[in-house]
Amino acid sequence: MDATITAHMPGLVARVVVEPGQQVTKGEEVAVINCMKAEMSVESHVDGVVKEILVKEWDEMEIGVPMVILETA
Amino acid sequence: MINKVLVANRGEIVRRVLRACGDLGLRTVAVYSDADAGASYIRQAEEAYRIGEANPIKSYLNIEALVGAIKESGADAVHPGYGFLSENADFAEAVEKAGAIWVGPPSPILRAIESKCYCRQIATKVGVPVVPGSTDVLATADDISEVADRLNYPILIKLDRGGGGKGIEMVEGPGQIDEVFERVKRIGAMAFGNHDVYVEEAIVKPRHIEVQFTADHGGNVVCLGERECSIQRRHQKIIEESPSPVVSPVQREQLTEYATKLAQGMGYVGAGTMEFLRSGSGNFYFMEVNARLQVEHPVSEYVTGHDIVQWQLRIAAGERLNFTQKDVELTGHSIEARCYAEEPGTFRPSPGTIRGLHLPTMGRHVRVDHALEVGGTVPAYYDPLIAKVISWDVDRVGAIEHLRRALSEFWVEGIATTIPVNLLILDSEAYQSGRLHTGFLDELFAQEVAWDTYAPKRFAAES
Secondary structure, three states, X not given: XXXXXXXXXXXXXXXXXXXXXXXXXXXOEEEEEEEOOEEEEEEOOOXXXXXXXXXXXXXXXXXXXXXXXXXXX | OOOEEEEOOOOHHHHHHHHHHHHOOOEEEEEEEHHHOOOHHHHHOOEXXXXXXOOHHHOOOOHHHHHHHHHHHOOOEEEOOOOOOOOOHXXXXXXXXXXXXXXXXXXXXXXXXXXXXXXXXXXXXXXXXXXXXXXXXXXXXXXXXXXXXXXXXOEEEEEXXXXXXXXXXXXXXXXXXXXXXXXXXXXXXXXOOOOOEEXXXXXXXXXXXXXXXXXXXXXXXXXXXXXXXXXXXXXXXXXEEEOOOOOOHHHHHHHHHHHHHHHHHHOOOEXXXXXXXXXXXXOEEEEEEEOOOOOOHHHHHHHHOOOHHHHHHHXXXXXXXXXXXXXXXXXXXXXXXXXXXXXXXXXXXXXXXXXXXXOOOOEOOEEEEEOOOOOOEEOOXXXXXXXXXXXXXXXXXXXXXXXXXXXXXXXXXXXXXXXXXXXXXXXXXXXXXXXXXXXXXXXXXXXXXXXXXXXXXXXXXXX
């Protein structure tokens, strides 16, 4: 099963803090969105392993845009 | 001579600069990103050019696109506003190379004063006190430890070429140096492309007091009073005023002398601001120079009667200041409240579309600088500042009253704003009695706040 972590705020991708293959737990930060110069943490809503990263630094985000795909157990 | 000014910025400051250009009979050019294409302030300029996508690195920070607009429009001067590239020596140099006048200090001066250590060296040379610390860049954690041993903790590790409150981190004790040093270097490399650092002692509960000055090409420097900007949140100013309730006439003279010496020492040309910290014991220390028009310039305009943006343009055009320090008199009191598109309690950003708007009633005592309009958007990509409400009266009490009235009339629907935070501050006994310091807001927020009490009143006719 795959789970998609989406942007919860519009803005610009400040950084992605996980790498493919990395284990993440629910509530862990996977990326940071810069919204109006404020850094907003994007957290995983599930436990899983990072399968694919869909965004890079400076990409424009809208609410709901897929950012990271996780493979869940 | 200047004929046609391109304003390389967005939002309220573009309107402000266009107003000064209109007063001086100058032709105007605006630029815009895709996110701002529909904004009506752009149509206030005689010409407008698209400079790229919403993403600021592709538009407002895009030197190549901006130079393209300068050439295409035939603008012979560029006003950079504040933020974005306003203090960027590379952009100033590119403007100069494109044959236009940079409305600000010439690029070699801008490049030199980008370094806070250089400015601290100048200050030391001209006899202006600086916060105890290093006047040279420190390369290693060992170098930092060596300097820190001579200082009192907590200390600050600061980027030599940082800005906007970024890259300033506190160190409580020697054990934290390595960790904080690495963090500041990382911020520097990412945000500024330079990770040189220096250290300063952290002044406890400082007041932030800055001096506005103007300097012409003939070496004349005239200061336009001070501003107190102690009400801040994470180094972002919220309320500013002039004069400062704590600066005495003798201290004002001292600060004026300091700022003049610093500007002359730097060979500065244009309008600018010298920032000082005032310690609890009443000592003033030079902190840094802001080589641009500042957000809070209107309070100085109110108390001195001078139009700072007009003077920027006139100085850039080669005019000499037609007044001296003796001619500058501060009359009355002025306060500015910055309104951000943020939730009042949490300061969480609140971009979106403006659905409804009621601006405060303006007049002799109230000025509102903004670029808001119903149906307009507040994009997520830029600074959250959406408006500045500025008041003036013959004394501080009157200025507070006008500002409270104006803010309580200022109603924006569709996004959250920090107008209630401004009202909370103005309502507090600590503010009214002038007991200001940079930790003011944390103390105010330590108690539960009933935000509904501070919401602007929506008028019956509009509900």
